[in-house]
Amino acid sequence: MKQAESDYPGRSARRWRAWIASLLVLAASASAARAQEALTLAEGVHVFVGDTGEPSPANRGRIGNVGFVVGDSGTVMINAGASYRHGRALLAAAERIGGKPVVLVVITQPVQEFVMGAAAFADQGIPVLAHRASAALIASRCENCLHRLRQVLGEDEMAGSRVHPPERQIEASTTLEAGGRRLALIHPGWGSSPGDLVVHDARSGVVFAGALVSVDRVPELRDSDPQGWLAALDGLQALTRADAGRANTAGLPAAASPPAAADARIVPGYGPPVSAAALDAVRDYIVDTEARVRSLFDAGTPLSALVQAAQLPRYAGWALYQPVHGRNVQQRYLALERATLAE
Amino acid sequence: MNTLTSLLLAAVLAAGLAGPAQAQAQQKSDPDNPEANATWQQMRTAVFQGRPITTPAEAVLSLDAPERAQDAAIVPISIRTHVEQRPERYIERVYLMIDNNPSPMGAVFHFTPRSGRADIETRVRVDAYTHVRAIAEMNTGELYMATRFVKASGGCSAPPGKDAAAAMASLGKMRFRVEGEVEAGKPALAQLMISHPNNSGLVMDQLTRMYTPAYFVRRIQVSYAGEPVLSADVDFSISENPNFRFYFVPSGAGELKAEVIDTNDLRFETVVKVGAGT
Numbered sequence: 183m184k185q186a187e188s189d190y191p192g193r194s195a196r197r198w199r200a201w202i203a204s205l206l207v208l209a210a211s212a213s214a215a216r217a218q219e220a221l222t223l224a225e226g227v228h229v230f231v232g233d234t235g236e237p238s239p240a241n242r243g244r245i246g247n248v249g250f251v252v253g254d255s256g257t258v259m260i261n262a263g264a265s266y267r268h269g270r271a272l273l274a275a276a277e278r279i280g281g282k283p284v285v286l287v288v289i290t291q292p293v294q295e296f297v298m299g300a301a302a303f304a305d306q307g308i309p310v311l312a313h314r315a316s317a318a319l320i321a322s323r324c325e326n327c328l329h330r331l332r333q334v335l336g337e338d339e340m341a342g343s344r345v346h347p348p349e350r351q352i353e354a355s356t357t358l359e360a361g362g363r364r365l366a367l368i369h370p371g372w373g374s375s376p377g378d379l380v381v382h383d384a385r386s387g388v389v390f391a392g393a394l395v396s397v398d399r400v401p402e403l404r405d406s407d408p409q410g411w412l413a414a415l416d417g418l419q420a421l422t423r424a425d426a427g428r429a430n431t432a433g434l435p436a437a438a439s440p441p442a443a444a445d446a447r448i449v450p451g452y453g454p455p456v457s458a459a460a461l462d463a464v465r466d467y468i469v470d471t472e473a474r475v476r477s478l479f480d481a482g483t484p485l486s487a488l489v490q491a492a493q494l495p496r497y498a499g500w501a502l503y504q505p506v507h508g509r510n511v512q513q514r515y516l517a518l519e520r521a522t523l524a525e
Numbered sequence: 526m527n528t529l530t531s532l533l534l535a536a537v538l539a540a541g542l543a544g545p546a547q548a549q550a551q552q553k554s555d556p557d558n559p560e561a562n563a564t565w566q567q568m569r570t571a572v573f574q575g576r577p578i579t580t581p582a583e584a585v586l587s588l589d590a591p592e593r594a595q596d597a598a599i600v601p602i603s604i605r606t607h608v609e610q611r612p613e614r615y616i617e618r619v620y621l622m623i624d625n626n627p628s629p630m631g632a633v634f635h636f637t638p639r640s641g642r643a644d645i646e647t648r649v650r651v652d653a654y655t656h657v658r659a660i661a662e663m664n665t666g667e668l669y670m671a672t673r674f675v676k677a678s679g680g681c682s683a684p685p686g687k688d689a690a691a692a693m694a695s696l697g698k699m700r701f702r703v704e705g706e707v708e709a710g711k712p713a714l715a716q717l718m719i720s721h722p723n724n725s726g727l728v729m730d731q732l733t734r735m736y737t738p739a740y741f742v743r744r745i746q747v748s749y750a751g752e753p754v755l756s757a758d759v760d761f762s763i764s765e766n767p768n769f770r771f772y773f774v775p776s777g778a779g780e781l782k783a784e785v786i787d788t789n790d791l792r793f794e795t796v797v798k799v800g801a802g803t
């Protein structure tokens with residue numbers, strides 16, 4: 183992995199001036215500059231690695247990862263960022279780094295940090311694609327999220343942001359040829375959310391797993407089908423195994439990649455790119471949480487005592503453990519209760 | 526109209542009168558000063574006619590609620606009482622109030638000596654940062670109050686639709702069970718789960734821009750061997766799939782029966798056989 187080369191200023195005074203001007207603009211918002219930095223995983227395969235916490239003025243809501251894959255004639259974005267401003271910054275950076283126009287945005291999950299920047303792409307005539315179930319969730323609830331983000335991040339940060347439900351919708355796995363590069367869009371079923379999409383770049387073997395994978399961060403079970411999620415993780419494992427053995431550092435100078443990074447073929451939704459070994463931690467969290475909630479539910483533990491009784495110290499060091507684990511546990515308990523009532 | 530219904534109505538009216546001032550009142554909930562809330566002051570006059578209320582009152586009751594809710598739509602509330610329900614002196618009512626909810630009187634629970642303990646646990650919707658109050662009224666008229674400040678507010682909490690459709694299909698289904706060993710003469714814990722959307726009427730469907738009509742459970746009556754042990758007038762502050770944990774005193778073998786009435790006057794009934802007395 184290496185940092186994508188930035189547009190280093192040339193010697194001409196004009197370029198210097200332009201560079202200084204753009205630097206001033208960037209300096210006005212510190213993490214806009216950070217959004218310009220992308221990791222390069224393979225030739226034409228990049229990712230902007232975002233914060234893993236909760237939206238806050240400090241991180242400007244720019245949570246989670248946004249990837250892009252550069253083809254011969256165009257670039258495909260994987261997710262759209264957390265605000266209109268973020269979306270614009272990502273679009274500019276992806277086109278600058280890749281040198282090709284962005285021709286498509288793929289939304290992997292209907293979560294605010296992946297969808298709120300979509301309007302910035304749509305305004306440039308760039309189509310936004312998602313699974314039909316994700317598009318429906320975006321339309322039905324993202325206004326609420328936007329309202330809340332405005333409160334947390336401020337009107338200025340969210341200026342121009344609006345909900346843009348994806349106009350291109352798919353219902354099953356498909357392969358597309360976008361920007362002159364073949365990408366598989368895999369819908370593994372209802373996993374972390376009903377419309378999960380995984381983007382697999384056949385040329386490099388890199389997999390964009392979206393919210394199905396988070397690294398050292400508690401996964402949100404809110405929209406999930408835990409059994410489906412486990413199956414999706416198995417699918418990811420199989421996918422990366424199938425790719426193993428192929429030349430997987432095409433286009434990368436060998437020295438630039440730290441040894442551990444060579445097999446980091448999975449771009450998670452949250453945290454740095456990882457190898458398939460990192461899937462185990464996500465799997466363990468889901469299995470452990472399900473087991474704990476089930477046993478507490480069966481024992482008649484009341485909801486008021488649930489969160490305290492369902493602490494899992496093994497994961498206490500992960501990002502978001504404090505707000506999200508309790509929510510996950512309560513959500514799963516209530517799902518069991520609903521299932522009991524429906525019997 | 527019985528006394529209790531009119532009480533509840535008075536409370537709702539008091540809250541209604543507070544209408545224009547309510548937004549302001551919400552801003553003025555001071556976590557450290559439960560008395561300084563305009564809605565509460567109005568409720569206090571309307572429901573309790575300014576009678577003295579002892580607080581804190583740990584010897585009588587305590588209230589447990591999360592300081593920060595996991596989900597504003599389902600906030601667990603646990604009210605524990607520390608008074609034996611004797612015929613000569615017992616807790617007759619427990620009022621559950623949520624100051625900054627659109628309808629602050631969430632529930633009025635009625636107990637008898639046959640309840641054994643006037644404990645109650647349920648889940649409520651919480652609209653904004655607010656004080657939650659549990660007020661016990663003795664059969665002799667004294668009032669005791671416990672309060673907790675709860676931080677909760679709505680968010681992206683709408684779950685995917687899978688469950689919503691299933692919810693209506695199982696409308697009125699109930700699970701009723703007695704927890705643990707049952708011993709004659711000793712308060713036993715029962716849990717009643719009701720499958721019901723309990724729509725508040727205040728939630729807009731973002732797709733249709735229409736408000737889902739209010740439709741909720743309004744009354745619950747529980748009897749053991751024909752004698753009332755718990756009844757409750759409840760409101761749409763109670764969460765979807767209303768859930769109540771409470772006590773009753775079994776004696777010999779008998780039936781624990783729950784009757785639930787919703788705002789469409791649908792009645793649901795369930796019975797659990799209790800084999801006590803060994």
